[in-house]
Amino acid sequence: MTEKLEDIAQAMVAPGKGILAADESTATIKKRFDSIGAASTEDLRRDYREMLFRSTDAMKNYVSGVILYDETIRQKAKDGTTLVEIMKAAGAIPGIKVDTGAKPLAGPTSKIETVTEGLDGLRERLAEYYDLGARFAKWRAVITIADGLPSWGCIKANAHALARYAALCQEANIVPIVEPEVLMDGAHAGHDIDECYRVTEWTLRTVFRELYDARVSLEGMVLKPNMVIAGQKSAHQSSPEEVAEKTIRCLKSTVPSAVPGIAFLSGGQSDELATKHLSLMNAAGNLPWALTFSYGRALQAAALKAWGGKSENVAAGQRAFAHRARMNSLAALGKWDDKLEQAA
Numbered sequence: 001m002t003e004k005l006e007d008i009a010q011a012m013v014a015p016g017k018g019i020l021a022a023d024e025s026t027a028t029i030k031k032r033f034d035s036i037g038a039a040s041t042e043d044l045r046r047d048y049r050e051m052l053f054r055s056t057d058a059m060k061n062y063v064s065g066v067i068l069y070d071e072t073i074r075q076k077a078k079d080g081t082t083l084v085e086i087m088k089a090a091g092a093i094p095g096i097k098v099d100t101g102a103k104p105l106a107g108p109t110s111k112i113e114t115v116t117e118g119l120d121g122l123r124e125r126l127a128e129y130y131d132l133g134a135r136f137a138k139w140r141a142v143i144t145i146a147d148g149l150p151s152w153g154c155i156k157a158n159a160h161a162l163a164r165y166a167a168l169c170q171e172a173n174i175v176p177i178v179e180p181e182v183l184m185d186g187a188h189a190g191h192d193i194d195e196c197y198r199v200t201e202w203t204l205r206t207v208f209r210e211l212y213d214a215r216v217s218l219e220g221m222v223l224k225p226n227m228v229i230a231g232q233k234s235a236h237q238s239s240p241e242e243v244a245e246k247t248i249r250c251l252k253s254t255v256p257s258a259v260p261g262i263a264f265l266s267g268g269q270s271d272e273l274a275t276k277h278l279s280l281m282n283a284a285g286n287l288p289w290a291l292t293f294s295y296g297r298a299l300q301a302a303a304l305k306a307w308g309g310k311s312e313n314v315a316a317g318q319r320a321f322a323h324r325a326r327m328n329s330l331a332a333l334g335k336w337d338d339k340l341e342q343a344a
Contacts, residue, residue: 003135003173004220005170005173005174005175005217005219005220005221006217006219006220006260008093008135008136008175008220009136009175009219009220009221009222009260009261010260010261011064011065011093012064012065012093012136012175012222012261012263013064013222013260013261013262013263013289013290013292014064014290015290015332015333016061016062016329016330016332016333017061017062017063017064017292017329017332018062018063018064018263018292018293018294018295018325018328018329018332019063019064019065019066019067019095019177019263019292019293019294019295020052020063020065020066020067020092020294020295020296020299020300020325021067021138021265021294021295021296021299022049022052022066022067022068022069022072022296022300023067023068023069023072023096023097023138023296024069024296025069025101026040026045026069026071029045032297032300032304033045033048033309035304036304036305036307036308036309037308037309038308038309039309042071042075044309045071045072046072046075046076046077046083047078047311048304048307048309049072049075049083050077050078050083050086051303051307051314051317051318051321052300052303052317052318052321053066053083053086053087053090053092054077054086054090054318055318055321055322055325056090057318057322057326058318058321058322058325058326059087059090059091059092060090060091061325061326061329062322062325062326062328062329063090063092063325064092064093064292065092065093065094065095065135065136066087066092066093066094066095067095067096067097067136067138067177067294068083068084068094068095068096068097068134069096069097070096070097073094073096073129073132073133073134074132082133084132084133085133088133093135093136094132094133094134094135095134095135095136095137095138095177096129096132096134096136096137096138097137097138097139097140098118098122098125098126098129098137098138098139098165098169099116099117099118099138099139099140099165100116100117100118101116101117101118102114102115102116102117102140102141102142103115103116103117105153105154105157107153109149109151109154112144112146112149113144113149113150113151113154114142114144114154115141115154115157115158115161116139116140116141116142116158116161116162117161118139118165119161119164119165119168122165122168123168123171123172126168126169126171126172126174127172129174130172130173130174134174135173135174135175136169136174136175136176136177136222137165137169137174137175137176137177138176138177138179138224139161139162139165139166139176139177139178139179140179140181140224141158141159141161141162141179141180141181142158142181142183143155143158143180143181143182143183143199143203144183145182145183145188145191145195145196145199145231146188147188147190150199150203155202155203155206156206158180158203159180159203159206159207159209159210160210162178162179162180162207162210162211163207163210163211163213163214163216164214165178166178166211166214166216166221167214167215167216170216170217170220170221175220175221175222176216176220176221176222177221177222177223177224177263177294178207178211178221178222178223178224179223179224179225179265180203180204180207180225181224181225181226181265181267182196182199182200182203182225182226183226183231183267184196184226184229184230184231184232184267184268184269185231185232185233185268188231188233189233189234189235190234191230191231191233191234192230192231192234192236192238193228193229193230193234193236193238193242193243193246195231196226196228196229196230196231197228197246197249197250200225200226200228200250201250201253201254204225204250204251204254204255205254208254208255208256218256218258218259219258219259219260221259221260222259222260222261222262222263222294223255223259223261223262223263224262224263224264224265224294225251225262225264225265226264226265226267227243227247227264227267227269227277228243228246228247228250229243229247229267229269229277232268240273240276240277240280241280243277243280244277244280244281244284245284247277247281248281248284248287252288255289257288257289259289260289260290261289261290261291261292262289262290262291262292263292263293263294264277264278264291264292264293264294264295265294265295265296266293266295266296266297266298269298270298271298271301271302271324272327272338272341274293274295274298274328275293275298275324275327275328275331275336276331276336276338278291278292278293278328278331278332278336279330279331279334279335279336279337280334281334282331282332282333282334283334283335284334285334290332291332292332293328293331293332295328298324298328299321299324299325299328300321300324302320302321302323302324303317303318303320303321303324304317305320306319306320307320327340327341
């Protein structure tokens with residue numbers, strides 16, 4: 001029997017669970033492996049991800065789904081079991097990154113602004129990924145704040161691509177994660193929390209207009225936005241309480257209540273700060289959608305360091321992963337406390 005998109009989307013944002021973003025490209029994971037002095041071979045990449053997916057405590061209790069890279073969704077563990085089967089046995093839903101990356105946007109802002117590509121042939125790729133076990137997908141659009149930017153053309157182009165992607169996903173009975181990310185890095189000194197609010201609100205309003213025009217079912221999607229937060233170069237860094245309050249206010253003004261859940265990206269925040277912000281938002285209550293996490297580095301960094309590319313450190317890596325997953329699970333329930341971090 002074909003699963004309903006609405007049911008899959010609800011399962012992805014189930015109470016106390018979030019999504020592990022393990023969809024790093026080969027180039028990105030090489031940088032991560034370089035940081036621990038490990039060679040980024042296909043076998044070692046498989047071993048690392050197998051370590052995460054076999055972390056029974058984390059996967060069964062705190063992780064609803066995993067975003068995979070094309071290489072990973074096709075890989076088998078050392079015992080011959082596919083990584084997808086390992087995930088499904090733990091109760092996690094397999095997902096897949098389907099965009100082909102952010103490329104320079106043609107025009108005078110091409111050195112700064114990008115548009116995400118990957119629509120060509122996407123219908124056929126989605127059919128293959130469905131057969132490989134994927135039940136949701138992800139497409140990331142990147143919006144940069146700079147002097148006089150973003151441009152309307154950049155926001156419009158990315159929102160339109162996100163909507164076309166989402167419509168194709170739903171046609172293939174795959175839940176789309178719609179990810180418009182307003183970056184928190186960059187060198188613009190005026191990128192404070194209010195500027196992030198303005199651009200995030202503008203971006204989300206545009207995205208949902210495009211989703212409506214593309215006849216995307218809001219009940220069968222998950223939104224993956226940035227939090228409303230000051231840029232890393234801003235002289236004024238807002239308190240966690242202000243980040244939580246302004247993020248909720250921005251989302252309530254832009255995201256229809258028909259959307260079942262919002263799974264935040266961490267966007268360069270520290271592990272604990274990303275967890276704290278999420279917990280404060282959920283503790284505020286009175287939210288029309290589930291608020292949870294879809295973290296990559298903020299879930300994996302501690303596990304990667306503890307593992308260090310060595311088979312004898314698998315248990316240590318799994319403990320580190322389970323701890324971060326549990327902390328974010330508590331945050332998704334509004335019950336995280338920094339004392340729990342210290343007690344670990």
